[in-house]
Amino acid sequence: MKKTKKIILVALTLFLIALPEAARAGPIDKLYYLAAGELRSVGFDGTSFTGSFSTLATPHPEMSGISYDAASDILYYLAAGELRSVGFDGTSFMGSFLTLAVPVPGMSGISYDAASDILYYLAADELRSVGFDGTAFIGSFSTLAVPAPGMSGISYDAASDTLYYLAAGELRSVGFDGVSFIGSFSTLAIPTPGMSGISIFRTADLTEVPEAAPLSLVVMGLAALGLAARRRDRR
Numbered sequence: 001m002k003k004t005k006k007i008i009l010v011a012l013t014l015f016l017i018a019l020p021e022a023a024r025a026g027p028i029d030k031l032y033y034l035a036a037g038e039l040r041s042v043g044f045d046g047t048s049f050t051g052s053f054s055t056l057a058t059p060h061p062e063m064s065g066i067s068y069d070a071a072s073d074i075l076y077y078l079a080a081g082e083l084r085s086v087g088f089d090g091t092s093f094m095g096s097f098l099t100l101a102v103p104v105p106g107m108s109g110i111s112y113d114a115a116s117d118i119l120y121y122l123a124a125d126e127l128r129s130v131g132f133d134g135t136a137f138i139g140s141f142s143t144l145a146v147p148a149p150g151m152s153g154i155s156y157d158a159a160s161d162t163l164y165y166l167a168a169g170e171l172r173s174v175g176f177d178g179v180s181f182i183g184s185f186s187t188l189a190i191p192t193p194g195m196s197g198i199s200i201f202r203t204a205d206l207t208e209v210p211e212a213a214p215l216s217l218v219v220m221g222l223a224a225l226g227l228a229a230r231r232r233d234r235r
Helices: 002-018 212-234
Strands: 028-035 038-044 049-057 066-069 074-079 082-088 093-101 110-113 118-123 126-132 137-145 154-157 162-167 170-176 181-189 198-202
Touching: 028 066, 066 110, 066 198, 074 110, 110 154, 118 154, 154 198, 162 198
Parallel strands: none
Antiparallel strands: 028 038, 028 198, 038 049, 066 074, 074 082, 082 093, 110 118, 118 126, 126 137, 154 162, 162 170, 170 181
8 A cells, every 4th residue: 555655656746747837928028119111129128128229121001000929920900990910020021911800990009918819909098908819809899998198009918917008209008907007107218209009029938838748648657557556556
């Protein structure tokens, strides 16, 4: 019996070691934005600008709000009264430009939280949200909060519960939990003239998650060892 307990304890320990680590978001590294008819970027650590300002590509005419989903290499944007997308690798456009949906009238700044399938946006002086799967709207449209006066481009960083936005010629932030504002409003930096749509970028996850198939094989093997040990004890 003692031998069985020992084997089960060892098996459990090995199983816990084999469990995948929770993926942790990397640090905020960059800010993408629109200015002077160009898509640009600048180093940004979540508080102040770092590094140089770079021009990346000439966007589609009338491109306004932007939201970059780095995991899918897709840049979402507003243009000509439509919500559109284009392949984007963080430096240049790739693939074709696609029209996805007709947004609500007056939709301006957008921020897509791919993990939650939610698109946050500004319209009629309100911060709103709608279910969005990366291609089409799903679910209902909801009004969340009354934004600060003059709020334009927005970018929601779910990892830090922070909403970044432009207002009165400044880059600002406020605590935001995906539903309502929390904490105080802060002024971070003076953006370049004409900066409009913004999108915060974080580096890749800091931990690798083991594939599900190898992990399941480990579990099955440990279970078999425990069963074999029990049978030996019964004899």
